[in-house]
Amino acid sequence: MGSEAAAVVPSSLVQDSFAELEKQRELLTCCTLLWKELSHHFSTLERGIEIKSEALRSKRESLDASTRRTLDSLRRRELSIDGAVDLVLAKLDERRTAAVQALAASSAEADELDLAGKLRSFCTKMDFSGFFDLVVAKRKEVELLRSGLPAALGDCIDPAKFVIDAISEVFPVDKRPVKSPNDLGWACVLILESLVPVLADPELGSARPLVTRSIRERAREMATEWKEGLEQHGGIESVKPPDAHTFLQHVVTFGIIEKDDKNLYRRLVVSFAWRRQMPKLAISVGLEDSME
Incomplete structure (x- = not known):
């Protein structure tokens, strides 16, 4: 009876089944490759974002340091103005006296x-x-x-x-x-x-x-x-x-x-x-x- 049941299965149906299985296998393979490509793409994007973020952090730190130096320089300039004026005035008096003596x-x-x-x-x-x-x-x-x-x-x-x-x-x-x-x-x-x-x-x-x-x-x-x-x-x-x-x-x-x-x-x-x-x-x- 079993052999008779197997005999009644058309060979075309078996071939169609194998063909369908092959299509499914190819589809799975394609999906797997696509998943790998997408994974690699997103990994690359992630690394790129990390590199750019690090570069931005570095630039921000550099800018902060430059800003601090500039502000410090401005404070020093402001504090030095009075001293510079006093120094110039003192030197001016000395130079004027020396000039009078030299002319004499x-x-x-x-x-x-x-x-x-x-x-x-x-x-x-x-x-x-x-x-x-x-x-x-x-x-x-x-x-x-x-x-x-x-x-x-x-x-x-x-x-x-x-x-x-x-x-x-x-x-x-x-x-x-x-x-x-x-x-x-x-x-x-x-x-x-x-x-x-x-x-x-x-x-x-x-x-x-x-x-x-x-x-x-x-x-x-x-x-x-x-x-x-x-x-x-x-x-x-x-x-x-x-x-x-x-x-x-x-x-x-x-x-x-x-x-x-x-x-x-x-x-x-x-x-x-x-x-x-x-x-x-x-x-x-x-x-x-x-x-x-």
């Missing part, structure tokens, strides 16, 4: 002074022309100049104005009626470098030079004139290394660094990277990220 000294006494004494004499009398001529004439004694200039400039009634007046004959353009073949950029750089510690805020240091608004604007006008001259004479490719160095030191010394000029600063630094002071100037004008 005879020319014979001035001739007997050594190099440091002569520099200080010119500074106390605010004789920027004689001062600049002396610096240029003593190029062979550059190390003595470098050591004596900061103290001498400290004797000026207005050091920032004195230096601007001193270098204005040759920077941003050479205005001398008879131009010597010697480049005087080295003298400008030396004087500007020596002015940095003189202008430094007693609390914040050279990060905030003590310069009056009128002098800062005059320094900014000089920098603008130099940039305009640069464009008129063929760009960076035609500029002399001492001139580029003077410009960069000028904007650093007087605290007139412009964000819009960062590309210009970068190109100048790269073009004259072989000069010894360029790495320090690059940091001073805000290019430390470009040097990493």
Whole structure:
């Protein structure tokens, strides 16, 4: 009887059943693969979200730290204002007294002074022309100049104005009626470098030079004139290394660094990277990220 019952099952039905089972198997396989793909996709998304979240947390922490530093700097600046004003007034009285004494000294006494004494004499009398001529004439004694200039400039009634007046004959353009073949950029750089510690805020240091608004604007006008001259004479490719160095030191010394000029600063630094002071100037004008 059993064999008769089995015999009555059509072979086509068996084949259809196996075909249906095969379809179900393929469907299960497809679903399994799809599930794996979706699992991998969501795992990737989850990892990506975690990475981005970590990056955002890091940026937020960095921003918080930067904000704290900025607020701390602002508080320090606010607290230092009164002290800076008192210091400037005290120095002004000292410099005025020294200037009166220097003016009263005879020319014979001035001739007997050594190099440091002569520099200080010119500074106390605010004789920027004689001062600049002396610096240029003593190029062979550059190390003595470098050591004596900061103290001498400290004797000026207005050091920032004195230096601007001193270098204005040759920077941003050479205005001398008879131009010597010697480049005087080295003298400008030396004087500007020596002015940095003189202008430094007693609390914040050279990060905030003590310069009056009128002098800062005059320094900014000089920098603008130099940039305009640069464009008129063929760009960076035609500029002399001492001139580029003077410009960069000028904007650093007087605290007139412009964000819009960062590309210009970068190109100048790269073009004259072989000069010894360029790495320090690059940091001073805000290019430390470009040097990493």
